[in-house]
Amino acid sequence: MSSYLDFSIGLLTTKPDGASLANNLQNYIAHVFSESSEQDIHLKVRNRGLLGDATNVPVFSDTLHQALEGMTGYQRGSNHVSHIGMLIADSFEPAPNFFGLMFDEAFAPDSSDPWAWTPREGCAVFLDGIKKARPGSSWMEEAIFTAVHELGHVFNLQHNEAPSFMTQTAAKGPIPLNDALFTPIERRLLSCCSTSPFIWPGGSAFSDLGGMVDDPISASSANRPAVHLHIGASQDTFWAFEPVELDLRLTARNKRSTLIPDALDAGYSEFTIWIDQPNGERRKLRSPRHYCAPRGTLRLASGEHFERDISIFGQAGGYTFVNAGIHRVWCEFSYSPTRRVVSNMLELEVKSRAPTSKYWQDASTLLEEKHTAQLLYYRRLNPERRVRTERLQHFIEAYRRQPTTPMLHYALGRAFAQEALSLHRTGAAIRDARHHLKAAAKNGQLGDHRQHLAENVLRKLG
Ligand SMILES: [Zn+2]
Structure with missing residues (x-):
């Protein structure tokens, strides 16, 4: 065959x-x-x-x-x-x-x-x-x-x-x-392509070889890591369609400075986000892309840290969290061919559908719409997404006090800022970017890292 x-x-x-x-x-x-x-x-x-x-x-x-x-x-x-x-x-x-x-x-x-x-x-x-x-x-x-x-x-x-x-x-x-x-x-x-779904394109997820080869990383994990990896989440209780970010903080533990690959993203083979589902099944967050080489290296002096955030509510194919219940999430980072660090474990509660709640009805109708969801995930505008921004803005105004509202401001602000800082900059995009980033940064609800990021972008917008 x-x-x-x-x-x-x-x-x-x-x-x-x-x-x-x-x-x-x-x-x-x-x-x-x-x-x-x-x-x-x-x-x-x-x-x-x-x-x-x-x-x-x-x-x-x-x-x-x-x-x-x-x-x-x-x-x-x-x-x-x-x-x-x-x-x-x-x-x-x-x-x-x-x-x-x-x-x-x-x-x-x-x-x-x-x-x-x-x-x-x-x-x-x-x-x-x-x-x-x-x-x-x-x-x-x-x-x-x-x-x-x-x-x-x-x-x-x-x-x-x-x-x-x-x-x-x-x-x-x-x-x-x-x-x-x-x-x-x-x-x-x-040579197994015609007979194995683990090789045939479209078969298993990337890196799932169904045990056809040994995993080289798991064979060499006994070293004390030179870095410490701490994770947190922008919300720990949410509905599956709400935009939730995972916050990563990598800290050097050595006296000397440490060089690590700039690969803190599920798109790199060095970095894995693990999810234990309520039914006990364990899986990896599936990145929509796979990168072949780290962006570069990061040098961390002793005690210094590096921070970033990753959208975890979506993954390749659809929403990350399909079932309601407690999910345990943690990360693994192979920062050299023989060394890796494992983060703390988060418990995130995905809430059950709430069809009798007016907020749930409005939020799920709006945020589950494909282009709106992609706007929140990719934080970039295109013509289909741009026509959705107005409805999203009305929604935010109507539900100012909901825990997910600062994240909606943040995603909209980043999307408008991306356009405002590009070649196609318009006065309207700059105004909208400033409005949403300021609203997001207000009241300290974003977490330290996103707070700094929002302030940086605001400075760039002038
Ligand atoms: Zn490659």
Whole structure:
């Protein structure tokens, strides 16, 4: 048995280099995957060229998901997809140095059914990040390597040491294409594609290999960590649709300063958010994207800390918390190949539906609406989300004292600020950003970290 898969390559850049990369990949990539899988994987490559009106916009994670769905069609609900895709873009706005990434299903709250999630459907390659790191003509070789690497993730391959295609060359330096290969274990996994949902795209979640290989991290966890990881939540009792943030604080424990990868996000393989559900089942928060190399490194002096927040109410496919009840949440951070730190554990209570409460009726109707929910999760505006802001503003005015209201102000303020600080800045966006961030920062309900962030953005807005 073998696996026939439609594989589309699409361009989100008008630069000629994007088209030459797509041409170079057309035969090469099908050959590599066929040869490395003992002819189990047959890619029917379709070079789709420039993807319509999706060009010349800044590329974010949700832009990629929309462009991918445009190529592969709507495949949600299928765990055996027939179509996968690769996007070639100039750069990834949130991290312009990235070479590429693999993405799971976007956060889309109309589907909280875990069986409706479609993981590992596509990936992206970013020309600017590659060219900056590999000047001259060597960028093309790195771009081809990156394309094979990202597609390897789509087949659920994890990072590996050189000279594998699964080496993180953005962090570890280039590998000439002539030396690059899939290791015997990777080849064995690829050759199971037609028979295993853990390899076939759309099958299991990324990094869930169903015990096909040992987990290398869990074998080496005995060291005393050099950092301390503390987590908190913006609310510990909430409904599943309310925007809840996880606050992380990483503190150095050593006398000397400590270098750690800047990878505190569920999109990095170094960082995992674990959730114990009320029924006892344990799972990982599923990031809508998978990054291949840390953004950089963080240097923490003794006693110094680093803070950030992560939206945890949504994940790839839909809402994170599906059932009411107590959820235990904690994080694990592998900050070096042999060392990791485990955070404290939070108990978060997801409230039951309350159909007799007027607030619940209004809140669930408004906040569960797909575009409104995406506005709160991605904190960015697009035309569909912009038309929803007015209703959200009325809702906030009507329910000023609800515990989730400061977070709604915060998300709206960040979304308007993102626009106000971009090329398309307008007076209205600046005014709305200031109004919501000020309202959010009032009364100290945001927590220290978000409070500082809100104040910083307000300063930038002038
Ligand atoms: Zn990778």
